[in-house]
Amino acid sequence: MSWENEINDIYRRRELARQQGGEAGIARQHAKGRLTLRERIDALVDTDSFDEIGRGAGAPEHGPNGELTGFTPANFVLGFARIDGRRVIVGGEDFTIKGGSPSPAGLRKSVYTEDLALQYKLPLVRLHEGAGGSVGGSGGPSLPAPVFAPSRFRSVAQTLKQVPVASAALGAVAGLPAARLVASHFSVMSETTAQILVAGPKVVERAMGEKLSKEALGGAGVHARNGTVDNGAPDEQGALDQIKRFLAFMPDNVHQLAPVRPCDDPVDRAEDLLADIVPRERRRAYDMRRVLQAVVDLNSFFEIGRGYGRSQITGLARLNGQPVGVWGNDCRHLAGSMTADGAQKAQRFIELCETFHLPIIAFVDEPGFMIGSQAEQDSTIRHGARTVLAAASSTVPWASVMVRKSFGVAQAAHYGPEAYVLAWPSAESGPLPVEGGVAVAFHREIAAAEDPDAKRRELEEMLAQRQSPFPRAEALAVHELIDPRETRPMLCRWIDRVQPLLPQLIPPAAR
Amino acid sequence: MATAITLETGGTVWKLHVKAGDEVSAGQEVFILEVMKMEVPYEAPGAGRVKEVHIAEGDVVTEGQTAIILSSS
Numbered sequence: 001m002s003w004e005n006e007i008n009d010i011y012r013r014r015e016l017a018r019q020q021g022g023e024a025g026i027a028r029q030h031a032k033g034r035l036t037l038r039e040r041i042d043a044l045v046d047t048d049s050f051d052e053i054g055r056g057a058g059a060p061e062h063g064p065n066g067e068l069t070g071f072t073p074a075n076f077v078l079g080f081a082r083i084d085g086r087r088v089i090v091g092g093e094d095f096t097i098k099g100g101s102p103s104p105a106g107l108r109k110s111v112y113t114e115d116l117a118l119q120y121k122l123p124l125v126r127l128h129e130g131a132g133g134s135v136g137g138s139g140g141p142s143l144p145a146p147v148f149a150p151s152r153f154r155s156v157a158q159t160l161k162q163v164p165v166a167s168a169a170l171g172a173v174a175g176l177p178a179a180r181l182v183a184s185h186f187s188v189m190s191e192t193t194a195q196i197l198v199a200g201p202k203v204v205e206r207a208m209g210e211k212l213s214k215e216a217l218g219g220a221g222v223h224a225r226n227g228t229v230d231n232g233a234p235d236e237q238g239a240l241d242q243i244k245r246f247l248a249f250m251p252d253n254v255h256q257l258a259p260v261r262p263c264d265d266p267v268d269r270a271e272d273l274l275a276d277i278v279p280r281e282r283r284r285a286y287d288m289r290r291v292l293q294a295v296v297d298l299n300s301f302f303e304i305g306r307g308y309g310r311s312q313i314t315g316l317a318r319l320n321g322q323p324v325g326v327w328g329n330d331c332r333h334l335a336g337s338m339t340a341d342g343a344q345k346a347q348r349f350i351e352l353c354e355t356f357h358l359p360i361i362a363f364v365d366e367p368g369f370m371i372g373s374q375a376e377q378d379s380t381i382r383h384g385a386r387t388v389l390a391a392a393s394s395t396v397p398w399a400s401v402m403v404r405k406s407f408g409v410a411q412a413a414h415y416g417p418e419a420y421v422l423a424w425p426s427a428e429s430g431p432l433p434v435e436g437g438v439a440v441a442f443h444r445e446i447a448a449a450e451d452p453d454a455k456r457r458e459l460e461e462m463l464a465q466r467q468s469p470f471p472r473a474e475a476l477a478v479h480e481l482i483d484p485r486e487t488r489p490m491l492c493r494w495i496d497r498v499q500p501l502l503p504q505l506i507p508p509a510a511r
Numbered sequence: 512m513a514t515a516i517t518l519e520t521g522g523t524v525w526k527l528h529v530k531a532g533d534e535v536s537a538g539q540e541v542f543i544l545e546v547m548k549m550e551v552p553y554e555a556p557g558a559g560r561v562k563e564v565h566i567a568e569g570d571v572v573t574e575g576q577t578a579i580i581l582s583s584s
Contacts, residue, residue, distance in 0.1 A: 285551040310520075333520050335547040435548070 021096025132175015
């Protein structure tokens with residue numbers, strides 16, 4: 001066999017590549033309670049479905065006679081795989097080699113991950129644990145990239161316009177991997193093993209004089225609550241499970257529609273709890289998540305961004321098997337008002353639905369933009385107006401259910417163009433809630449009255465009557481005033497009606 | 512087994528319906544927080560006995576604070 005030596009070399013290198021950072025490196029990873037990248041991939045994808053690309057990339061070591069004595073694989077692993085039978089591209093940093101800090105071949109492979117997802121038009125999953133560049137360089141002789149090379153981030157940006165991108169932070173993630181982590185449609189961090197950092201404690205202490213642990217700087221307590229990542233998960237497996245759940249709602253790319261599943265939840269299921277979940281006392285809060293869950297297909301609601309912008313609830317769900325975006329106000333948190341961070345979360349949600357052609361159902365209980373000095377400092381109006389404009393420019397079908405309040409400019413964010421609008425008997429709407437409005441418009445009358453408090457209450461009561469949904473129905477300002485128990489049946493009929501509109505949302509192929 | 516009811520948001524304790532030793536049923540309203548002029552009711556997640564009460568009416572409370580500890584029956 002004339003090629004025997006080379007063939008043996010191929011197998012040898014493959015074997016060395018599979019050993020990752022060696023027994024000691026793997027043991028260190030396990031001792032910290034973390035999986036290795038290859039174990040993570042196995043835990044995520046269908047059994048034996050991982051089809052690796054670029055196993056030979058790395059740095060060889062040779063003996064005096066040119067024979068192979070060792071091989072350090074690239075510290076980024078990527079390939080094709082299947083999740084629930086559907087093909088994806090998956091990749092991530094191998095922390096057991098150089099702490100995931102990009103080696104020349106590792107960097108090349110990480111960039112290729114995005115290129116492959118674009119070429120094959122497949123969802124991209126990145127499993128991150130690694131640091132950014134090292135001041136000592138990436139090791140090995142290399143020239144800086146030529147000026148005519150495309151920007152390293154161009155393909156990262158393109159993936160966000162073309163295919164679903166889901167990412168997880170599973171250990172410490174800093175620098176370039178951290179930027180990649182958040183350049184995604186859905187990101188999740190393990191609350192027990194992950195931190196996300198622009199720069200680690202040593203750099204921060206040197207530059208800023210702040211002495212903080214990795215966890216205090218960029219643990220889940222910080223980043224699962226400020227929108228850096230969408231969700232937290234109790235551990236690595238929990239994070240991987242969330243990625244699977246997210247991808248199940250997604251098409252493979254923007255040229256397809258999201259997969260409709262058979263649904264065994266009856267479309268005419270009418271939940272009695274909906275008839276009295278909204279208290280008659282206008283100040284009394286209720287649990288909007290119960291409303292959402294009672295309407296969408298059983299157990300299909302997947303919440304995104306629960307830890308931040310908490311006055312708004314966003315997520316994905318199914319209606320008669322059709323994936324939809326679901327949005328509701330949480331009146332238990334800041335009365336459900338549109339805060340600066342709630343507005344950013346809602347805008348991200350609308351853009352996700354728009355990119356992947358998911359119809360949106362909105363359950364409206366919007367008292368308006370958050371007010372007060374903190375809200376002004378947060379630039380609530382700027383973020384809020386952007387959300388209103390994102391809704392106004394969207395092209396996906398919308399159905400909006402007026403559950404209770406719908407006030408001010410902020411309410412406009414909850415109704416996309418040509419929205420199908422249903423109102424519950426508890427709906428009240430207008431330019432602003434009566435309590436604030438009365439205090440401003442009638443301040444003289446109230447001040448002049450014998451009993452100002454009684455006068456104010458009388459005026460509030462009178463004006464609250466005018467905000468009733470019946471005149472809106474009479475004026476066809478809502479499509480239908482409904483028994484709340486009819487919400488699911490009516491939305492399921494709507495989702496059936498809009499089916500022929502969905503293929504029209506698909507953009508023409510680039511080539 | 513003990514279950515803690517922790518506060519989802521800050522606010523003011525408006526009404527407290529239970530005291531230590533009370534039996535509660537699943538879904539029973541145990542206290543009401545006032546947040547941004549809204550009354551936010553909290554319910555017992557399961558049946559049990561009130562073991563500890565860490566809030567009082569009128570208290571200004573913060574997010575994440577433990578309000579009540581229940582021992583399940």
